[in-house]
Amino acid sequence: MAQIHPTAIVAEGARLGAGVTIGPYATVGAEVVLGDGVQVGAHAVLDGITHLGEGVQVLPFASVGLPPQDLKYKGEPTRVEVGPRSVIREHATIHRGSVSGEGVTRLGAECLIMCVAHVGHDCVLEDRVILANNVMLGGHVHIGDNVFVGGGTAIHQSVRIGRQAVIGGMSGVERDVIPFGSCMGNRARLIGLNLIGLKRRGFGREAINALRAAYRGLFLGRGTFDARVALVTQELGEQAQVAEVLAFIEASTRRGLMRAGRQAGDAEAEAA
Structure with a gap:
């Protein structure tokens, strides 16, 4: 009851x-x-x-x-x-x-x-x-x-x-x-x-080390981002967690991917 x-x-x-x-x-x-x-x-x-x-x-x-707080919503x-x-x-x-x-x-x-x-x-x-x-x-x-x-x-x-x-x-x-x-x-x-x-x-040392290497290659390496993605895919793409990151990057997005370091809006935000 x-x-x-x-x-x-x-x-x-x-x-x-x-x-x-x-x-x-x-x-x-x-x-x-x-x-x-x-x-x-x-x-x-x-x-x-x-x-x-x-x-x-x-x-x-x-x-x-x-x-919802959506002006298009009409009670559906x-x-x-x-x-x-x-x-x-x-x-x-x-x-x-x-x-x-x-x-x-x-x-x-x-x-x-x-x-x-x-x-x-x-x-x-x-x-x-x-x-x-x-x-x-x-x-x-x-x-x-x-x-x-x-x-x-x-x-x-x-x-x-x-x-x-x-x-x-x-x-x-x-x-x-x-x-x-x-x-x-x-x-x-x-x-x-x-x-x-x-x-x-419970992620093991092998998985963590692979993710670290992938992170450095993707976000801290030289060259264009597309070239870095291709290199990480070639060298580490078979590791399960790295493959998951790469699939996330390749998926369609409306907002774009966050990168390491300063974002485009930081200077404007600080100036304000």
Whole structure:
């Protein structure tokens, strides 16, 4: 049986799994589906076509599934999906998808969305993504598995963040970040690899050394970037993690690839 506080409002049509708890003054809309063991805190708001997986926690004053901040949106039946055991902390906001994307904002399993973070429409977060306090994601951002985004960071719409990357706090990210990369700054720039994350996730010395060599070849070598990509492909392209980085680079992008060192916007930002 679900445990629903008498002051909560659960609309007719909402589907609640076994062991769901809904706190004081929370609101659950008619098209919301809550998996087994979901916990909804006081004053939280769940609306729209929103599906929360087993064991998800939504803490007080968070909102999930409200309309996107997109002037083109006219009430179309878009949705939000949150994977099992994810945690959405106080005052965080996750907006449903828009017709300009695939119509869904999706979080994977075991994500942690800290206080006052915002996940914009049509974003896709894979498994175990952590957004620290006050992170802001524009629409259509795609973040791979095991990425950590530091507090106060803003990520431009349509940016891709490869898996196992780490973004330093207070960064402004406007270009794609390679898998396993580490970046920071305003505007953000690559500063190396996420070595701590690689070691914590059990990547061996061979894989880490190959990624280091690939990083140096791609971002610190001589010649044109296309020539450096070709050389790294020839010398290291058969190594699995390097191949993943190369595939990420070759994939289509709307924002361009983040490079090492100063970005084009740094001088303008400093002058301002």
